[in-house]
Amino acid sequence: MRAVLPLLQVTGFPALHRGRLDTLQVSLGYQCNQSCLHCHVNAGPSRKEMMDEETLELILQVLAARQIGTLDLTGGAPELHRKFRDLVGKATALGVRVIDRCNLTILFEHGQDGLAEFLASHKVEVVASLPCYLSENVDRQRGAGVFDKSIAALLQLNALGYGREDSGLTLNLAYNPQGPSLPPDQVALQAAYKRELLEHYGIVFNQLFVMTNMPIQRFGSTLISRGQFNNYMLLLKENFSAANAGNVMCRNLVSVDWQGYLYDCDFNQQLGLALPGAGRPHLRDLLQTGLQGSVIRVADHCYGCTAGQGSSCGGALHN
Numbered sequence: 001m002r003a004v005l006p007l008l009q010v011t012g013f014p015a016l017h018r019g020r021l022d023t024l025q026v027s028l029g030y031q032c033n034q035s036c037l038h039c040h041v042n043a044g045p046s047r048k049e050m051m052d053e054e055t056l057e058l059i060l061q062v063l064a065a066r067q068i069g070t071l072d073l074t075g076g077a078p079e080l081h082r083k084f085r086d087l088v089g090k091a092t093a094l095g096v097r098v099i100d101r102c103n104l105t106i107l108f109e110h111g112q113d114g115l116a117e118f119l120a121s122h123k124v125e126v127v128a129s130l131p132c133y134l135s136e137n138v139d140r141q142r143g144a145g146v147f148d149k150s151i152a153a154l155l156q157l158n159a160l161g162y163g164r165e166d167s168g169l170t171l172n173l174a175y176n177p178q179g180p181s182l183p184p185d186q187v188a189l190q191a192a193y194k195r196e197l198l199e200h201y202g203i204v205f206n207q208l209f210v211m212t213n214m215p216i217q218r219f220g221s222t223l224i225s226r227g228q229f230n231n232y233m234l235l236l237k238e239n240f241s242a243a244n245a246g247n248v249m250c251r252n253l254v255s256v257d258w259q260g261y262l263y264d265c266d267f268n269q270q271l272g273l274a275l276p277g278a279g280r281p282h283l284r285d286l287l288q289t290g291l292q293g294s295v296i297r298v299a300d301h302c303y304g305c306t307a308g309q310g311s312s313c314g315g316a317l318h319n
Helices: 053-065 084-093 115-121 135-142 146-159 186-201 217-225 229-238 266-271 283-287 300-306
Strands: 023-027 070-074 097-102 125-129 171-175 207-210 253-256
Touching: 023 053, 023 266, 053 084, 053 283, 070 084, 084 097, 084 115, 115 146, 125 146, 146 171, 146 186, 171 186, 186 207, 217 229, 229 300, 253 266, 266 300
Parallel strands: 023 070, 023 253, 070 097, 097 125, 125 171, 171 207
Antiparallel strands: none
């Protein structure tokens, strides 16, 4: 895989500083049942990295010590961690809002019986990847048969109340472009998703999050191989919006890797750009001190979060 970081480190991106920490975004490991072209984590079935039990316990301690309201679980496929359900149960017992970044097809993997019911019983918010409402586009990006399994999973979640008004069960979908382009307008695309999924499959959901593909890891390497990297970076920079810089997720979120080390965001994690500070900041450090006011580590990939309508784990930064 081509090295991307050397192409990103010299940057003119403006300085950023942290506000109050309200979200702990945790990668439980890089193992996944899919291998997607746009994946900035380079996750896949052959990855073996998994968080150990000592670090899992630290997550719960930090949530309580820092009074963090949201635990955002990601991977890979976070559900593949054998202690996923245990962590979710303990976090929700603390009154923490839990988000599961779900690829949908995981519901049908061996050992995942009752997963949808478990998520519903703990009122876990599901953010489900569905890069298009057309089968050929999804299967081209994520693999043959993924679209049909994704539709079946959404129907299963709907049957439990997910995405339905007044159910208390939130189902949001996540969209990534097929290639090196900015995502379309979130409001318009959400309307199209809602119409198409309801008319053709009877599926409902709450919101659609549109996310810009980040020029790192597997996607960044592919851009370099195809001679598209420089043009894509130019696109991101030409569409920079200073207003978006004030709302980027790294101001109120910290990313935790499978070993417990801290990063300003999931993208910095994948580039190995550790949280600024003495040594290599770790979850245990958050038991003693907060991060408010500290400098955020930036590089050229940060233009991916601030281009056009902006992009974050919660979708567009403005409409």
